[in-house]
Amino acid sequence: MESGSHIDAEICGYQGCSRTSSAQDGHCVLHSDDTDKDPVAFRRAISEVIRAGVQQGDAAVFSGVVFPEDSFDLLAAFDRCGVSCDPRNLEIKECKFPQGILLRGSGLSELHIHGCSGSEIKIEQINARQIKLASNELDRLQISQCRVEYLFFGAYEAFNANHPQIRNVFMLHCECHRFQMSHTHIEKLHVAGCSVAAGTHINGGRHRAILIRDTSFSGPTHFEELAPNDYFVIARCPIREPRLFSIVRCDLSKAGFNGTDLTDVHFSANNWRRTGSTRVCILDHQLAIDKKPLPEFLGPYGDISLNECAETYRQLKTNFENRSNYIDAGAFHFCDLELRRLSLPRPWRWFSIYSFYRLLSGYGEQPVRATAVFAVALCILAGLHLLAGFSVGGNVVDYTLSELPRHTSHWREILQAAQLAFSHLTLRSSTSPEALATPVNTALWMFETIFGPLQLGLIALTIKRRVRR
Numbered sequence: 071m072e073s074g075s076h077i078d079a080e081i082c083g084y085q086g087c088s089r090t091s092s093a094q095d096g097h098c099v100l101h102s103d104d105t106d107k108d109p110v111a112f113r114r115a116i117s118e119v120i121r122a123g124v125q126q127g128d129a130a131v132f133s134g135v136v137f138p139e140d141s142f143d144l145l146a147a148f149d150r151c152g153v154s155c156d157p158r159n160l161e162i163k164e165c166k167f168p169q170g171i172l173l174r175g176s177g178l179s180e181l182h183i184h185g186c187s188g189s190e191i192k193i194e195q196i197n198a199r200q201i202k203l204a205s206n207e208l209d210r211l212q213i214s215q216c217r218v219e220y221l222f223f224g225a226y227e228a229f230n231a232n233h234p235q236i237r238n239v240f241m242l243h244c245e246c247h248r249f250q251m252s253h254t255h256i257e258k259l260h261v262a263g264c265s266v267a268a269g270t271h272i273n274g275g276r277h278r279a280i281l282i283r284d285t286s287f288s289g290p291t292h293f294e295e296l297a298p299n300d301y302f303v304i305a306r307c308p309i310r311e312p313r314l315f316s317i318v319r320c321d322l323s324k325a326g327f328n329g330t331d332l333t334d335v336h337f338s339a340n341n342w343r344r345t346g347s348t349r350v351c352i353l354d355h356q357l358a359i360d361k362k363p364l365p366e367f368l369g370p371y372g373d374i375s376l377n378e379c380a381e382t383y384r385q386l387k388t389n390f391e392n393r394s395n396y397i398d399a400g401a402f403h404f405c406d407l408e409l410r411r412l413s414l415p416r417p418w419r420w421f422s423i424y425s426f427y428r429l430l431s432g433y434g435e436q437p438v439r440a441t442a443v444f445a446v447a448l449c450i451l452a453g454l455h456l457l458a459g460f461s462v463g464g465n466v467v468d469y470t471l472s473e474l475p476r477h478t479s480h481w482r483e484i485l486q487a488a489q490l491a492f493s494h495l496t497l498r499s500s501t502s503p504e505a506l507a508t509p510v511n512t513a514l515w516m517f518e519t520i521f522g523p524l525q526l527g528l529i530a531l532t533i534k535r536r537v538r539r
């Protein structure tokens with residue numbers, strides 16, 4: 071019995087705490103890991119910390135506290151203990167929230183949460199000068215309907231593989247003056263319906279998915295060195311000053327931009343994907359043609375039409391052309407027209423101006439294809455001239471289908487037919503060899519005089535585009 075009373079009288083084992091220990095683990099009601107705490111004693115202890123903080127200055131500091139209740143409402147505790155302090159500074163460090171904590175509906179000057187761990191932190195309807203969150207390990211962090219002058223997510227130590235991780239961050243309907251996120255380890259970041267008035271900087275760290283939607287950006291905005299494994303989506307975001315908006319050294323192989331105007335956004339040193347015959351460059355393209363069920367995290371983002379995605383490509387093409395990056399501009403141009411072709415009803419996908427443009431020149435991007443098409447057409451037309459008949463210096467050459475030349479002994483006539491086709495394709499009048507005056511030859515001549523200049527023009531276009539790179 072004596073040892074029991076001895077423990078009761080001991081001071082709490084948490085460094086710097088002068089309360090008497092009441093729990094088996096030698097800690098006071100605030101610092102004990104025991105989650106089955108006496109709620110009255112715990113709330114009284116919380117009130118004492120608040121009063122002490124208010125008396126000493128303007129900050130309430132919660133250090134190493136283990137919160138036992140489901141979504142403990144910490145700011146309500148301020149009201150309950152009847153002290154008034156303005157402005158209020160609140161620091162929460164190295165605390166544990168096995169059941170989560172709630173900060174709601176109050177004005178704060180500074181809120182600083184760092185080194186904490188637990189299930190969830192909810193920050194709702196708070197007006198604050200500054201909210202800083204660093205090096206926390208949580209399942210979920212939700213910040214909603216807050217107005218903050220400066221919002222910071224980050225780490226105070228150098229980033230490494232064992233960095234504390236937050237599995238899900240939801241930032242919803244917040245108004246920030248400045249927003250910074252540096253070297254965070256966030257599995258899924260979801261920002262929606264927010265606005266940033268004076269500047270955003272999101273850089274470094276490790277992420278699985280980043281989804282930013284319906285969020286307006288003003289002032290200098292920088293996305294730097296981000297490489298999410300699964301998704302990197304900036305969707306339907308109004309960008310007020312696009313020339314101050316930059317995406318630099320990011321992995322954009324899984325990037326989506328549906329509904330965000332990219333025409334004047336600054337891109338540099340990013341990694342874009344080029345895969346498959348359709349040269350998929352962005353996530354939107356994959357989503358628009360796949361129509362696969364999407365991870366829940368992306369929500370309704372996946373309903374992207376081919377035309378919407380083509381519009382994004384068109385903006386990227388204009389953007390990169392304006393910056394004289396013709397290689398990437400060419401790839402985006404190809405994808406733009408390819409999606410416009412695929413958006414046509416089924417027969418027209420194969421018989422439209424887009425499908426012919428693709429067939430004849432790879433949308434003006436493939437000189438080898440354009441030249442090969444010309445060469446193949448020349449061979450076929452030479453064969454047709456052998457069948458339709460022509461004369462060389464008075465000698466008539468006219469084969470039937472079954473006797474089309476199969477031996478090298480006919481090389482001379484084959485070359486003469488090719489010469490005739492070539493002269494027609496290049497709009498030169500030929501007196502020798504000369505086609506016989508038949509309706510078939512007239513039709514051939516008409517086709518050649520239209521197709522020839524067109525295909526030569528396409529070859530010139532593809533070469534011009536290639537050379538300008």
Ligand SMILES: [Zn+2]
Binds near residue numbers: 088099100
């Ligand atoms: Zn203690």
